[in-house]
Amino acid sequence: MPLFGELKDLKRNDMIYRIHFLEFVCGQLVIHTLTRTLTSCDTLVRSSPDHEMKEDIHQYTGEDIVVEYDVNRCIHARECVRGLPDVFDPDKRPWIEPDNAAVEELMSVIMQCPTGALQFERTDTDYEEPVPEQNTVSVVPDGPLYLAGDVEITSPDETVLIRDTRVALCRCGASSNKPLCDNSHEAVEFEASGTISDGHTSHSPSERDGTLRVTPLPDGPLRVEGRFEMQGHDGGAKRCGDGATLCRCGGSNDKPSCDGTHEEIGFSSGEASE
Numbered sequence: 409m410p411l412f413g414e415l416k417d418l419k420r421n422d423m424i425y426r427i428h429f430l431e432f433v434c435g436q437l438v439i440h441t442l443t444r445t446l447t448s449c450d451t452l453v454r455s456s457p458d459h460e461m462k463e464d465i466h467q468y469t470g471e472d473i474v475v476e477y478d479v480n481r482c483i484h485a486r487e488c489v490r491g492l493p494d495v496f497d498p499d500k501r502p503w504i505e506p507d508n509a510a511v512e513e514l515m516s517v518i519m520q521c522p523t524g525a526l527q528f529e530r531t532d533t534d535y536e537e538p539v540p541e542q543n544t545v546s547v548v549p550d551g552p553l554y555l556a557g558d559v560e561i562t563s564p565d566e567t568v569l570i571r572d573t574r575v576a577l578c579r580c581g582a583s584s585n586k587p588l589c590d591n592s593h594e595a596v597e598f599e600a601s602g603t604i605s606d607g608h609t610s611h612s613p614s615e616r617d618g619t620l621r622v623t624p625l626p627d628g629p630l631r632v633e634g635r636f637e638m639q640g641h642d643g644g645a646k647r648c649g650d651g652a653t654l655c656r657c658g659g660s661n662d663k664p665s666c667d668g669t670h671e672e673i674g675f676s677s678g679e680a681s682e
């Protein structure tokens with residue numbers, strides 16, 4: 409039941425088109441939102457269903473802030489529940505109560521959500537989440553890759569699928585919402601260390617890294633273009649200045665890098681966006 413739509417300039421000059429659906433669930437008004445990213449030159453391509461990422465966004469309105477929650481991007485990392493249990497309580501309905509904390513505190517916890525499932529929009533000021541100057545790729549033991557920074561996920565034909573500061577990407581090969589993580593690594597008992605092979609402590613550069621573009625290659629790895637720091641769970645880190653090719657089939661013997669194993673095991677990516 410589409411009730412209304414809106415066009416708005418949400419992040420870094422990306423035009424976001426939203427269609428809202430309203431329904432009553434257990435006596436409460438729930439807003440579902442479908443979101444498309446549009447730019448001036450290829451709105452038709454970007455609004456094509458072929459390139460649609462699966463989203464199920466719910467909105468929770470407070471006095472000075474609207475919290476958005478994308479069910480499909482949440483992997484229950486629970487940073488939110490640990491950070492502000494009075495606001496985020498999965499046992500209550502609604503499970504998010506924005507006015508149960510100071511708005512600055514709430515924004516700070518939302519920005520800790522590693523998957524980007526949580527976002528906010530201030531309604532009292534123009535303040536937006538700052539884009540980090542440095543890009544990072546954190547390797548989660550037995551889990552996904554957490555990307556933070558100026559991150560752009562594109563399809564091989566260069567359609568922008570996601571532009572965000574926080575994204576979790578599947579590296580076990582089992583997600584049914586590829587290239588995003590959907591927590592399937594737990595179901596398949598994925599085992600992989602969170603260390604990086606030649607880990608050492610690196611120092612942040614003084615200039616901005618710029619955009620980190622990640623392209624999930626069909627039946628192959630993640631092609632990463634741009635500067636970033638790879639961070640291991642053990643505290644090791646290394647600067648990657650010319651991009652990288654990262655495993656997402658789960659089979660590489662040189663994780664987090666791709667070593668070509670995806671071909672041997674016949675990895676099929678079956679992208680949710682394809």
Ligand code: SF4
Nearest residue numbers: 482484485486488521
């Ligand atoms: S921090 Fe983000 S990914 Fe983790 S439980 Fe909360 S909403 Fe989900």
Ligand code: FES
Nearest residue numbers: 655656657666669
């Ligand atoms: S994607 Fe896993 S080895 Fe290449």
